[in-house]
Amino acid sequence: MPHSYYVVMAFVAATALLSWGFYRRAAADRPPIGVVTLRDVAILLIVLVLLPYLYLNLPVAAVTTVLALGVLTAMYVTLEPALRRAWLAWTTGVGLVAADITLGVSQGVTGAPFLVINNIIMVITIVGATNLWAQSGMRARDVTVLAAGLTVYDVIATQWLSVMTDVMQRLSTAPLVPIVAWGLADERTALRIGLGDLLLLTVFPLVMRKAFGRTAGVVALAIGLATPAVILGVLAATGATVPVPAMAFLGPSMVAQYLWWRRTRTRERTTREYLLAEPAPQRLWQRA
Amino acid sequence: MLETAVASLRFGLSMVFGTPFHRRSLDQILVAMRATYQELGPIGGDGEDLLGGPRLDDDTRRIVQGRRFRSQAMRAARETLYYADVFGGAGIDAKRLHYDDIASVPITTKEALRDDPEGFVRSGAVPHHRSTTTGTTGWPTTVWFSDDEYHLIGALSAIAFLGREIITPDDFVQIAISTRARLGVHGVAFSAAAIGAALHAAGLVGPEHTLALLTERHRLPRWKPRVSVMSTYPSYLGELVETGRRRGLRVGDFGLERVLLGGEILTAGLRRRVQEFFGPIELIQNYGMTELLPFGASVCNEEHLHFEPAVGIAEMLTLNGSGAPARPGEPAVIVATPLPPFRETTILLRYNTEDVVRTFDRPLTCDMRRIPASSNLLGKLKLAVEHDSGWVFVRDVLEALESVDAVILPTRYGFWAVPGGVAVEVVARRQDTATREAIGTALQERGVPLRQLHVVGDRSELTRPLPLRCDLKEGSTAKLHDKPAPPTPAMLSTANRRH
Numbered sequence: 001m002p003h004s005y006y007v008v009m010a011f012v013a014a015t016a017l018l019s020w021g022f023y024r025r026a027a028a029d030r031p032p033i034g035v036v037t038l039r040d041v042a043i044l045l046i047v048l049v050l051l052p053y054l055y056l057n058l059p060v061a062a063v064t065t066v067l068a069l070g071v072l073t074a075m076y077v078t079l080e081p082a083l084r085r086a087w088l089a090w091t092t093g094v095g096l097v098a099a100d101i102t103l104g105v106s107q108g109v110t111g112a113p114f115l116v117i118n119n120i121i122m123v124i125t126i127v128g129a130t131n132l133w134a135q136s137g138m139r140a141r142d143v144t145v146l147a148a149g150l151t152v153y154d155v156i157a158t159q160w161l162s163v164m165t166d167v168m169q170r171l172s173t174a175p176l177v178p179i180v181a182w183g184l185a186d187e188r189t190a191l192r193i194g195l196g197d198l199l200l201l202t203v204f205p206l207v208m209r210k211a212f213g214r215t216a217g218v219v220a221l222a223i224g225l226a227t228p229a230v231i232l233g234v235l236a237a238t239g240a241t242v243p244v245p246a247m248a249f250l251g252p253s254m255v256a257q258y259l260w261w262r263r264t265r266t267r268e269r270t271t272r273e274y275l276l277a278e279p280a281p282q283r284l285w286q287r288a
Numbered sequence: 289m290l291e292t293a294v295a296s297l298r299f300g301l302s303m304v305f306g307t308p309f310h311r312r313s314l315d316q317i318l319v320a321m322r323a324t325y326q327e328l329g330p331i332g333g334d335g336e337d338l339l340g341g342p343r344l345d346d347d348t349r350r351i352v353q354g355r356r357f358r359s360q361a362m363r364a365a366r367e368t369l370y371y372a373d374v375f376g377g378a379g380i381d382a383k384r385l386h387y388d389d390i391a392s393v394p395i396t397t398k399e400a401l402r403d404d405p406e407g408f409v410r411s412g413a414v415p416h417h418r419s420t421t422t423g424t425t426g427w428p429t430t431v432w433f434s435d436d437e438y439h440l441i442g443a444l445s446a447i448a449f450l451g452r453e454i455i456t457p458d459d460f461v462q463i464a465i466s467t468r469a470r471l472g473v474h475g476v477a478f479s480a481a482a483i484g485a486a487l488h489a490a491g492l493v494g495p496e497h498t499l500a501l502l503t504e505r506h507r508l509p510r511w512k513p514r515v516s517v518m519s520t521y522p523s524y525l526g527e528l529v530e531t532g533r534r535r536g537l538r539v540g541d542f543g544l545e546r547v548l549l550g551g552e553i554l555t556a557g558l559r560r561r562v563q564e565f566f567g568p569i570e571l572i573q574n575y576g577m578t579e580l581l582p583f584g585a586s587v588c589n590e591e592h593l594h595f596e597p598a599v600g601i602a603e604m605l606t607l608n609g610s611g612a613p614a615r616p617g618e619p620a621v622i623v624a625t626p627l628p629p630f631r632e633t634t635i636l637l638r639y640n641t642e643d644v645v646r647t648f649d650r651p652l653t654c655d656m657r658r659i660p661a662s663s664n665l666l667g668k669l670k671l672a673v674e675h676d677s678g679w680v681f682v683r684d685v686l687e688a689l690e691s692v693d694a695v696i697l698p699t700r701y702g703f704w705a706v707p708g709g710v711a712v713e714v715v716a717r718r719q720d721t722a723t724r725e726a727i728g729t730a731l732q733e734r735g736v737p738l739r740q741l742h743v744v745g746d747r748s749e750l751t752r753p754l755p756l757r758c759d760l761k762e763g764s765t766a767k768l769h770d771k772p773a774p775p776t777p778a779m780l781s782t783a784n785r786r787h
Binding site: 031032033034035036037039040043136137270271272275 | 289290291292293296317320321323324326327328329331
């Protein structure tokens, strides 16, 4: 097994576990009014479908700017409660993004220094984004609908259209590439997983824990980590270089889990009920 | 969440540019607040602050308020009969007004509004709702509102009530104020519906009837089994305490948790006696009047009145009618201007509320210290008495009287000037020396220069009684002895299973 497999899986595991820990121990800086609803999920799906076409038609500088803004916002959600000072959180985020762009432009986006920074940025971004969704009351049902929608889209876009391959090729020439990857210098050992797949496999355990309890969350976490481990393992072992729509495996497992727990537990818990049943460590939950 | 962000943005733009609020955005904010409460629990101050706008330093606040006042004055001069005359007569150019020029605009008296309410209605407005004051101190004053303004007042009330957890979705709310107090009823009724609470607009009926409603047990699955929130007047609450004690009711007979009070002064003595009877319930005061709504004041943890600067301007002027600002620590009359976009139909500039407060002569330490403030209400200026060494206000007398348990609730009393001080009359349980001494001592401890004290046993013996809102009662033909029996434990357990 190439060492890129272990590196990528280490980042994937770090993302899911850090997000899991963050959900219990820190409060994301969410808007005081409003919860994530099914309508938000529908809007998100539409945006995700249209976004690749925007990426393909916008100049690289514009794409990088859009990505930088999104990444900075999501990173702030993670860094602000962790570092306890807003200015330090912004400085750290801007520093990481600046390093990513500098390395990407000067040394290319396949070198190890760039990939270390880029992977760290992706981890922090995903922890922030998933916690913002989960702590804003996103329901397990809504994540399941999102997963089902993305599964259909991912399969179509990867298998029948060339759009995802085109987007990946275009983004792999620019900084802030939305993947966790390693070993890109050699296509035989290169392994990568997309930001969208990671977002879904990270947020699903959070909302399942909130909705149905710790066991549901742990099961979702285990299945979520096992799925890319198997897919990447097969790709690494066989040396295959074909793009695999990871959502084709993640999505059905999420739908199945949701239906199982929904049948067993009758209804989802609200965040309020979840925190009453499983009080969060209070001192750490409060933001500075 | 995205829709809420758009709605909040539209709300913010109306605040910044003074344009009318978008009704559907207000509704979306309410829906989002309710969803947030149900999913995440208490919203806290952040939700309310979102709608109050950012806290401004004094200089910025003056600039913003000056600009809003100017735009309101321009509309008033152009579109209302009353202010066209005022500005024309005084030779004031509304377009040139700045914050420091506000004092040059003549004060609008209560009489002017009462005598010609339509003279204050903008020609371009769509007045739909006629609201009147209760008229406890004279002929009721009319204020016209558009339907959008009514909606706004309801929405802002709901946001405040849910944000501060005064009304929550599982509450059972009873309105026990005069149904003629259209705006007061509307604010609570709209809020209860928007928040998802159960509502009974019972009106201001006999105290026995209200007590029967408060002790009633319900079996509705989603709401608390007894009335948990009531909106009423302090004097009526006192009447309930007195009647309830007489009927042998006790703390366990009620499910009351919070009482919203307005329209009259709440004293420490009444608060104590209410909590002794109903248990440790929360008594929530506010300051608002029909003429100014939605502008009003919130009461902080130290019982000051705090006036939200985004909604209106509150000036504190001396009591001598000169129009000069009161000095720190002095009693002052509130002169208020509701600002756009919160007031669109009946325009009032520098309206003399005749309500007296005291200004502060030291920095505030309360939980709302960053919002302009005054002391809690001291009473109406026309009911205050000036004597040789100062003033006696309604609060001075009422605080003293209600602290004495021998004084029957609601406190029926009067006071007036006599040489060297004031004379006070009050209805008490006993008229013996001990009672007279207790009342006299309490009055003197409050700084009332008491010269005559008349303690009587019946309200008919009072010579100059002050008006009380509990006397605005409506008739009722309900036969209280026909009240249905309370549900049995078996019936209640069925309700719980449905819950």
